[in-house]
Amino acid sequence: MIPAPYLLYLGRSNDAVGIKTSRGLAEFRPDDCVGEFRHDDGPLTLGLPRLTMAEGAAAGAKTLVLGIANSGGKMGADLIADAVAALEAGMNVAAGLHQRLRDVPEIASLAEERGLSLFDVRDPPANLPVGNGNPRAGHRLLTVGTDCSVGKMYTTIALTRAIQARGIPADFRATGQTGILIAGDGVPVDAVVADFISGAIEQLAPARNDNGWDVIEGQGSLFHPSFAGVSTGLLHGAQAEALVMCHDPMREHMRGIPGRALPDLAECLEHNLRVARLTSPDVRAVGICLNTSAMDRDDARKLCDTIAEQLGLPCTDPIAFGTDTIVDALLAG
């Protein structure tokens, strides 16, 4: 386990979506976050106390969490210098980028010298099995998306808590760096070797017989040309009986690919169901979740109603309006 509490890194990121790991920890593990670190020219804040590395360590932070994500997952000179500064201040460092902290010589040697730990959250487990798609017991729900970073993790956690609130066992199954840091467990599915994508998810959400739910965090999108392979293997490994589709109505183009339009909602949902049927022939869609955080509340409500009518499914913003309508549909099934 990664020693808490945490100092959350924002650096000089100007990408509100890219800081999702730091934001997720602030949102879902607020008691474990002492503050945020950002440079003078970093425009983003989580509303936490702004602390230097030394102040963070003095405030009790045991670990700097490099909670930013970027396509490709490489560390620039900036990030390396800040990780070094955190170690010099006496903190461990955790990151979820594809490039490993331990593979950066200056970070690795300094950590060893100071007796501090490096946590590479995106390290996949060893000895993953190849998936087989054979039917297994248990209830599973998977979140899917029109794009990357559209709220799948928030939705998955919200649904897990809402099912638990009905007195039904439910477990959040994390598949990305942020979810893994929040849950303290999971599999970084985009970092596994390609042959083992579905097998990793079969292992993450094995057969269960307690009538409870595994609520599995989706990744990417079948319509994202960078990452659809991950999404496909996740659908097959999850063998979900229920899908919830997530969408950001303010997204202007597929993340990282200017000019590429988002898919039509109905087409996206239908294609996800079709791919899912390979291992879960009776899969059904139970709801749509929107991230309306950038919208006026009335407009958000109206948009949810419009989409609900168009698709014939409950549609909500899980943060603004809760997930009760979706859980009703799920449990009525």
Place this chain on the structure above:
Amino acid sequence: MIPAPYLLYLGRSNDAVGIKTSRGLAEFRPDDCVGEFRHDDGPLTLGLPRLTMAEGAAAGAKTLVLGIANSGGKMGADLIADAVAALEAGMNVAAGLHQRLRDVPEIASLAEERGLSLFDVRDPPANLPVGNGNPRAGHRLLTVGTDCSVGKMYTTIALTRAIQARGIPADFRATGQTGILIAGDGVPVDAVVADFISGAIEQLAPARNDNGWDVIEGQGSLFHPSFAGVSTGLLHGAQAEALVMCHDPMREHMRGIPGRALPDLAECLEHNLRVARLTSPDVRAVGICLNTSAMDRDDARKLCDTIAEQLGLPCTDPIAFGTDTIVDALLAG
């Protein structure tokens, strides 16, 4: 490059499909193969001289190729003992399994002691890019399949040669261990980190402007619950203008998964085209290739004719009947 000539390993494999790497080398690089190594209880042969490790080395073999594939790609005690014996006989060892030769301590230490080399063909290249799906110049054809190991590599090489025979530049782009050993180059796409599947193929088959073709070897199947993520990323990265679908009419169930039926041919083709359209909106199917090696020749011809009529596309066995009908359809497009 891996020093030739080769001694081809069969061991005691009783899986005619599993020895496809050894068979592929025997077929496509016959001049580089001095013989085959199999145990007394190994039922399979490639028709090459059966040699012990010592006889292979004496016959000039520079490298033992562990040319067998198994789901999951781990080495058993058998394989390790035979690799050790090859090193003791003075040969290098090459393999394409997920488990690396260099990660087996007794193999690694003996190779070092004897000054011999280990070649792990499934090592993906470093610094792969994330795919983007942006349109790029050039003609590309991709082979896809109803299942794993249905003849995609044979078909891809046959098509490459047939296009070259028309005086048009064409390059075989290998994506699996066998193809890479034959071509001496390529990317082991099932071994790359999941986020980089499509990016690996974009790098393997970059833009070209000579009016020639990149003929890309497909992997797995959209209908295989273990590996469909790889096939999806390959379709998106290939950005192919033409697909050829491969099928083994004798296959009783999806490879490695007893009880799971193969997809309907028309449904499989349509689904591949649909997934491909994300990055290649005008993609078209140009033919079907069957592996009829286990069938009577007349029956094989009749089956090709029947499928050609059903799907409205040329259908052939590339080894038995050539690929002219498909290349005609390709170049007429």
